[in-house]
Amino acid sequence: MALSKNHHSYWQSLPLSLVLLGFLVFPIGVMLVVSFWDYNEYSLLPDFIFDNYEFLLTSNVTLKAYLQTLKYAFLTWLFTFGIGFTLAYFLAFHVRTQKMQTVLFLLCTVPFFTSNIIRMISWIPLLGRNGLVNSALQTGGFIDQPVDWLLYSDFAIILAYVHLYTMFMVVPIFNSMMRIDPNLVEAALDAGAAPWQIMKDIILPLSKSGIMVGSIFVFTLVMGDFITVKIMGGGIKANVATLIYNEISLLQYPAAAAGAIVLLITVLMMLMILFRLVDVRKEL
Amino acid sequence: MKDKAIIDPTHQADSPATETAAKTPSFSRRSLLKGAAKAGVAAGAISGFPMIWAQNIKNVTLRQFGTGVSNLNAIADKCKEDLGFNLQLTSLDSDSVTQRAVTQPKSYDIADIEYWICKKVFPAGVMQPLDTSKLKNFSKISPLFITGKLTPDSEIAQGTAPHTVGFVESKGSTKFATEQTNWMTLIPTIYNADTLGIRPDLVGRPITTWADIMDPAYKGKTSILNIPSIGIMDAAMICEAMGEIKYADKGNMSKAEIDKTIDILIAAKNQGQFRAFWKSFDESINLMASGEVVIQSMWSPAVTAVRSRGIPCVYQPLKEGYRAWGGGLGLASHLSGLELEAAYEYIDWYLSGWVGAYLNRQGYYSAAPETSKNYMTPDEWGFWIEGKAAKGDILNPDGKVMEKAGAVRDGGSYWDRMGAVACWNSVMDENKYMVRKWNEFIVS
Numbered sequence: 050m051a052l053s054k055n056h057h058s059y060w061q062s063l064p065l066s067l068v069l070l071g072f073l074v075f076p077i078g079v080m081l082v083v084s085f086w087d088y089n090e091y092s093l094l095p096d097f098i099f100d101n102y103e104f105l106l107t108s109n110v111t112l113k114a115y116l117q118t119l120k121y122a123f124l125t126w127l128f129t130f131g132i133g134f135t136l137a138y139f140l141a142f143h144v145r146t147q148k149m150q151t152v153l154f155l156l157c158t159v160p161f162f163t164s165n166i167i168r169m170i171s172w173i174p175l176l177g178r179n180g181l182v183n184s185a186l187q188t189g190g191f192i193d194q195p196v197d198w199l200l201y202s203d204f205a206i207i208l209a210y211v212h213l214y215t216m217f218m219v220v221p222i223f224n225s226m227m228r229i230d231p232n233l234v235e236a237a238l239d240a241g242a243a244p245w246q247i248m249k250d251i252i253l254p255l256s257k258s259g260i261m262v263g264s265i266f267v268f269t270l271v272m273g274d275f276i277t278v279k280i281m282g283g284g285i286k287a288n289v290a291t292l293i294y295n296e297i298s299l300l301q302y303p304a305a306a307a308g309a310i311v312l313l314i315t316v317l318m319m320l321m322i323l324f325r326l327v328d329v330r331k332e333l
Numbered sequence: 334m335k336d337k338a339i340i341d342p343t344h345q346a347d348s349p350a351t352e353t354a355a356k357t358p359s360f361s362r363r364s365l366l367k368g369a370a371k372a373g374v375a376a377g378a379i380s381g382f383p384m385i386w387a388q389n390i391k392n393v394t395l396r397q398f399g400t401g402v403s404n405l406n407a408i409a410d411k412c413k414e415d416l417g418f419n420l421q422l423t424s425l426d427s428d429s430v431t432q433r434a435v436t437q438p439k440s441y442d443i444a445d446i447e448y449w450i451c452k453k454v455f456p457a458g459v460m461q462p463l464d465t466s467k468l469k470n471f472s473k474i475s476p477l478f479i480t481g482k483l484t485p486d487s488e489i490a491q492g493t494a495p496h497t498v499g500f501v502e503s504k505g506s507t508k509f510a511t512e513q514t515n516w517m518t519l520i521p522t523i524y525n526a527d528t529l530g531i532r533p534d535l536v537g538r539p540i541t542t543w544a545d546i547m548d549p550a551y552k553g554k555t556s557i558l559n560i561p562s563i564g565i566m567d568a569a570m571i572c573e574a575m576g577e578i579k580y581a582d583k584g585n586m587s588k589a590e591i592d593k594t595i596d597i598l599i600a601a602k603n604q605g606q607f608r609a610f611w612k613s614f615d616e617s618i619n620l621m622a623s624g625e626v627v628i629q630s631m632w633s634p635a636v637t638a639v640r641s642r643g644i645p646c647v648y649q650p651l652k653e654g655y656r657a658w659g660g661g662l663g664l665a666s667h668l669s670g671l672e673l674e675a676a677y678e679y680i681d682w683y684l685s686g687w688v689g690a691y692l693n694r695q696g697y698y699s700a701a702p703e704t705s706k707n708y709m710t711p712d713e714w715g716f717w718i719e720g721k722a723a724k725g726d727i728l729n730p731d732g733k734v735m736e737k738a739g740a741v742r743d744g745g746s747y748w749d750r751m752g753a754v755a756c757w758n759s760v761m762d763e764n765k766y767m768v769r770k771w772n773e774f775i776v777s
Contacts (some may be wrong), residue, residue, distance in 0.1 A: 089765070092435075092457055110773045117776070167754075179624050197553055200625070201609045283609025284559045285602070295775070299427035299561065299768055300453070301436060325625045 077313070084306035093302055101307035106309045112294070115315070118288040121203075121278070122271040125210040129267050130260065132211065133218025137259075138252070140219075141226035142234075157219060169209050169280055176200040176208075201283030209281045210269060214270055218263035219234070225259030272316050356700050361699040390418045393675045398431055399445025400425040401614055402634065402697065403523050403660060407730060408688055411467055416682055418675050426613050435459060442668050443676055447660045448495040448519065449562060454663075455498065455507055455518050461666045462501045462516035470684035474703040478521040478659065479513055483751050490565065492584025492757035495521060495659040517707055520680050521700035523692050525564050526655030526750045530621060530631030530639075533647050536625045540649050543567075544574035546628050552605055556629035559610035561771040563758050565657050567630045568594050569771030570755065584759035588766055595770040599777045610775070617753040622766045637735065650744040654755035661700070694715045698747060720746030 084101055087094040105111050136157070144150045160168060169171045176199040185196040229252065237247050256296055275290035289312050296305035397404065397420060404424035412420045425433060429451045433440065440457035448456060454460065467470045476482055481489040481496040500510040500517055509518070531540050536551070546555050558564050569583040572594050579761075580590055601607065608626050611617040617635045620626045622644050631648065639646035662680050664673070682688075689699025690708035694717065699705040706714055715721035720742055727736040744750045761767055 104769065108769075110769075110776050111660060114776050173619075174623075177623050177625055197608075278613075284612060284775070285609050287772075292772055292776065295561075295772055296768075298431060298432060301765070301768065316769075 080306045080309055083303050084310050085307075086303040088301055088303045098204070101304050102311075104304070105307050105311055111289075111311075114287060114289045114292050117286070118272060118290075121206060121210065121288060122268055124207050125214065125271050126264060127269050128207065129159045129218045132215050133222055133254075134179060134260070136215075136219050137222035137226055137256075139227075140223050145305070154223065157216060165213060165278065166280070168213065169277060171211070172205065172209060172281065173200065176205055201281070201285055203282075203286065205281040206278055206286060209277050210271055210274075210281045213277070214267050217266035217270070218260075221262035221266075222256055222259040225256040229255045258325050261323060265323060268319065268323075269316055272312065272319075334525060341510050342639040352654070355584075356711040357447045389732070390416070390671070390675060391674060393418040394421055395419070395442045395672065395676055395679060396421045396423070396435060396440070397443040397445055398425060398430065399428055399442045399660070400424060400447070402632070402694065403445055404693075407691060411687055411691075412679060412682065413685070415421070416675075416678055418679075420679070428612075438556050438665055439667060442665050442672060444665065445522070445660060446519065446663060447758065448498055448521075449493045449658070449760050451519055451661075451663070452493055452498050452509075452760045454728070455509070458507050458664055460503060460518070460663045461519055461668065463520055463664060463677075463680070464504075465515050465517050468520065468681050468684070469682050470701055473684060473704050475702055476520060476598075476698055477524075477751065478661075478700060479747045483748065487752060490657065490754040490758075491580075491582045492656075493526070493759035494757045495661075497518075508666045519663045520684065521659055521661040522683055522688070523661075523697045524657065524659035524700065524751075525633055526657045526744070526754055527630070527632060528651055528655050528744070530617075530629055530636045531647050531649045532621060532624070532627045532645065533752055534615050534645050535624065535627040540628065541652055542574045543651050543653050544576075545651075546571055546630075547575060547601055547606060549604075549606075551628055553608050554625070554627045555607055556609050556611055556617070556626045557607065558617070558630050559775065562760060562764075563656075563658075564630075565591075565594065565767055565771065566609075566756060566758055566759075568598055570653055570656055572597050574651075583756045585761045587765065588763055591761075591763060591767050591770050595774050598774045602774065604777060637729070639697060641733070645700070648743045650750075652754075654753040655744075655750060656756055656758065657751070657754040659700075675764075691730050694728075698751065702747070716740070716742060718747045720744075721751060762772070 083093065085097050085099070087096040087098055087100070140150055140153055144153060173180070177183070178195045178197065178200070180200070182199060183192075186192045187195065233251055233255075237251055242250070273290050275288065275294040278286055278288050278291050279294075285295055289308065292311070293305045293308040296302075296308060347755070378483050395418065399422075401424040404422040406422065409420040409422050412418070427447070427450070430444075430446055431453055434444050434446055434450065434454040435457045444454070444460065478495045478499055481494045496513075497511075498509050498518060499521070500512070500514045500536055502508050502510045502514060502516070506516070510516075529543065529546060530541065536552075541558055545551075546557070557567050565586075566583060569578075569580055569586070572578045573580060573583070574667065575597070578590060578593055580586060586594070604773070609616075609620055611620055611629070614632060617629065617631050618638045619637070620629060621631065621639045622642055624632055633648055636646050636648040662683065666675055668676055682699040684704060686701070686704035686706075686708045689701055689705025690713075692699050693709060694713065698718075702718070706718075712724045714729065716723040716727050716736070722741050723736055723738050725738050726734045729735040744753075
């Protein structure tokens, strides 16, 4: 009986396994193989060399790019978490009717009606040297000279990331907060707990799975993104994905493949650490 | 004397129609279609072009891709009108063009690529050389693409000069020939001399040299392009103008030269000299038009685009000379039969004048100057090619006024500009190393 049950589950998981095998495992396998190949200006030369990795792992370009990428990832995480958690908390505990909750929640998704790139690009006329923010500041007499660091800077990049990805934090955190029993909070209040104690001992631990899911979203999105860095950084800033993108556009596929494999391993390692902290499966 | 090498006055007497008719006998290569060709002569007298396969050619569609500079719908429309078949155009940025050419050779029939890209693409075996004897306009091509010399006594510029990758040894070969052969890699169509673009209202002083982009006065207000193969050439022009390096050949640097060039760039970047780096045409226009930068490397039509918004912008000639590029049409290796014949017909048509005139009016140069002259007014020819002051308003290809009467083209005549080319866009022997160093610059 138990055996036939097992058989069923194999059949059931087969379609997804095939899809994953064909569209995830196989390409990564190819990438792994290609990352050991040699190349010249116009062709890939099947080979088995460690040159691509050797350059990647010993070059301080890689180190700088990784530090830069981690900086972006951490700062973005920090801000999206701060904003996302507050927003979700407000939605879950301060908005009284469920109807209102739904309305406000849908309101949060409105920006997603336009594409990522458009939402990003629309920052540029705002932040530029002769942009709206600078003109406003100058007219208001706050500054004499236009401020340069608003655009084509780390500030602009982080701003765009936070703008683009905060929703990815809000949704899962809101989701887990909605499942916290209000009676728990009431009981804590009755027992004389201070608001910060309720936050620390009840809300935070119980929305941990949401926070974790949101963090994974934000982290992996920022780690693999090159377009935000390219547009908001004006090409003057770079992260790991920009390097890979540059290599791809110059037909240096083996070097790009090696870069991608190293990035993949880095991200997987980070996810493993995150999963150590919280058992998402148990929490769900 | 100089002019004579390019434009033979004896040809100017011919009107386009008689010229085409006179050349029609060379169509005899398609002996099967001879009868049709004769009918075509009659048609040719009216439209300017013989429509020789009136029956089945309508079904032919040639897929062409390349950069935005020459993949223009007006050309496809005119091609349909003159030759009867369809041309499907795709325009991409320089890097994507290389990528598409090499990795998806089945996805196009005609590649509109630059010569420095050709050096990467052709050896990959995805293209077939062109038989020059099949092109009746071959003799009209500027000697710049055949011998590398604009005039018999001019010097060949550094870098990947088009003639060095213009020919292969034989039909199936992917090896570039050192001399002119019967097999051409690309049929040249378009080229230009590039320099820095400036905002004359914001720079506050005359700009005369490539080194001016490094002037601390413009800190945080300059930009260069982030396409390594081209960017490194601009950087080389700048470093040499600064007196920091003297290159043996800017188009083929040694590792030490690359190191030093990149070091100078990194130092400038860390001091905040650059505001941004651009990769696509539009980015360069926006940077300039919004006033984020006042001096940057730029492409000629981008300068025009900024100007057409009513913002002053000059394509400033500099004393060290220009960085030139050239593009041409190549055939995908899978092309055969009727499509191949149509492609030859199309390329020949490209050289026959109408497109050349269109490109000239955009500020580029046609690879077959004398044929394009037939399609331009004397005033247009005087303004664009001879560097003379315009007698009337100069219109852009869409018919909008671009320059008022009395305007003179920046950099002067064709011979002044193309004669002052210091180097061509190129692919270096140390390309791989250069790209790695370039990445270092971008990340620093």
